[in-house]
Amino acid sequence: MQVIARARLPEETVTQARFLLGRLVVRRLPEGLAAGRIVETEAYPPGDAALHAWRGMTRRNRSLFLPHGHAYVYVCYGTAMMLNVSSEPGGVGAGVLIRALAPVEGVALMAARRPGAKPRDLARGPGRLAAALGIDLALDGIDLCRDGALFLAEDGAPTGEIGISTRIGITRDAHRPLRFLVRGSPFLSGPRHLNL
């Protein structure tokens, strides 16, 4: 398992969203290591009306304007935390939402943070994934291309076939095919008919 260096991570938003499929999100918790393989992402490229940075920088979305490979963590609907990877050069403001993980390591640690959840549901959905890995606002803005509390890694495993669909839960620019997924994964969120 190797940390993904910034030079290896694609800068362009859609390219990065596809690249991240099959890669690992690694979290260092006090109790130990927890990691999951990314099976679902959504791209929010520059100019997209559903992108938080669309109307400019605010205190919440400022991490989107960091150079590609930094974490943008925010609270959605007051209760769920969302993990994004910033994309594009510094100052542009764009990112990729991580929507679902296949648990790989530290499954017991994730289960402890998601009481009552079935193994398949541990990190199925952006809010669930963040809860399972103990991701909170303290991690907003950290560099995901360096070994630390939270980072991206790869282990050379084949990604599998990639499927494409419209994004979930948005209204503006809802028709754009910017959701990417690993076909056939049991850990995908969203309605089945979108997971082809």
Next chain:
DNA sequence: TTGACGATATACT
């Protein structure tokens, strides 16, 4: 299996 609903942080009208 599907659909409605409330919780509630942040931004915008």
Next chain:
DNA sequence: GTATATCGTCAAA
């Protein structure tokens, strides 16, 4: 006051 990149719970079918 209204909208939102969600989730868990509950009820009906």
